[in-house]
Amino acid sequence: MTLSNTSGKADRPGFWGRLSGFGPYTALTEVLFASPRRQFLVLLILPVIWVFVTHLGPILQMLNVSLLTNYPPSPNKVPSYTLEHYGKFFTEGIFITPFIRTMVFSTVLTLTTLIIMYPVAYFLARHVPRNRQILFLMLLLIPFWVGEVVRIFAMMILLGNNGALNLALQWLGLTERPIPFMYTGFSLSAGIIYLTALYMLMPLYSALEKIPANFSEAAADLGAGPWTRFRRITLPLSLEGVSSGCTLVFLISTGVYATPVLLGGPSTTLFSEVIAGFFHVAGDQWPVGAAFAVIMLLSALAITGAFTQLMAHLAAKVKK
């Protein structure tokens, strides 16, 4: 009696029963699953090939192209390896400014998002009754299912010169002429926070939700004030959420492309626009763009890596 027989009638095996009695199939499974070790290899070989070829492969290709003198190869110019494209970044000042702007801007935005989202997450996790949390969360989730471009467009309608915000301000008498919000750092920040806030909210919410309420109550019984309770209990226990939320938001905001194109102006050019520029123009600029992309990727990963380490260090220190 096998499991595969139990579903059908005893005398007429079902699909799986017939399959397990099918000669070529049993021969195949005997080869594939001869030993636990072989079973393991059969299961693992496709994932390993997939992640190395498709997940890591493109990044390595980008690295390779960034080191070539010219790409795509042309018959009269055989590419050789060089570091000149990386040198271009450091010697030509026009590229450093957008790079530094991107890094500073992303850092400031990440911290702003953290400061805005922490109370929201805390409120959701600790003050909204359990059975209504889904509803409160859903109100925040729905806008995030809409794509980047649609959300930016919605932002443009809000912030435009005859947009809703200006109309409201004029109606309230706070300003006579429309304030030019669009194509400034303000509109860009509002747009990026609109895109990334959820990635801060979710890790914070799940970290805060896990902290038992009686921890704070116990501390209160021992005489700790609200600020002490927050600083000594809630904040340290939510550091993991802070760490992953900040990492996600920082990485996303360094990589946004449509947002700075549509909401930013000449004074807010970000590095992603600079990189993309090398791939738009006709001509042989790909290696430079690839080199710049590698520089940005390494910097972004280094900053988030250092930040994660710092957070882990802090969390360990508090636990002692």
Place this chain on the structure above:
Amino acid sequence: MTRNTRILMQCIYWAFVLYLLVPLFLMMIMGFKDSKFIGFPIRSLTLDWYIGVFQDTQVLNAMGYSLVIALVSTAIALFMGSWIAVALTGRSFWGRAIILGLTLLPAVIPGVISAIAFRIAARVVGMEPGMWAIIWSHAIHNVPFVVLVVMARLSTLPKSYGEAARDLGADPIITFFRVTLPYLTPAMIGGGIFCMLLSFDDFVRSFFLGGYEPTLPVLIFAKLRSGMSPEINAISTIVLVLTALLGLWAERSMRGMSKRAAND
């Protein structure tokens, strides 16, 4: 927490809800405006823009194109993601951390860099920009999300289920299809819808890997750059309604899963 901080937090929450919903609400309303110019005040209303969307073959084609890309890339991501999750769950071996790290890599690479890396890799292997290049990049980008959802679900599958099947004579393949896969279904539905949303909404990868035919977000972007018109509002509102419905469905599927897992 004192009463005042609680009220303050409540205000921040509602202010944030307004910040998220008001722009989308305005966008919907503006699609009914009976004038070519976006902006207030709205003097009279019309349904023309919405009707126009369903007569505009360019928009309909882009919508169909995006949908095909979303479906195919999701199928690939579900297959690979589930396979990787099954291979990595409940096993410890040398190099597991490396494989897991590489699995999650596409999810953390900043968007524009990932798009450019795919563009370069497509050129290196001789893949023309177009539908397959977009599908391929979306599938890779979405695999990590499937892996995370399926792994979370698999970790709640009691080991005894598989052991019982083995004791009754089922081989690993039959055990997978008759025990593991049915248990994973809600996670795969939820993860799959999430992948479809990511693919349908994706701009940056479709923009860099696309050929002459635009996906819907790329078409909206192109229209936005050439000037705003209530037509874009109507298109965006339709997208908003479609994605919100899909998202709610995914959320329900996942919610049911965690409830059932709690009961198990």
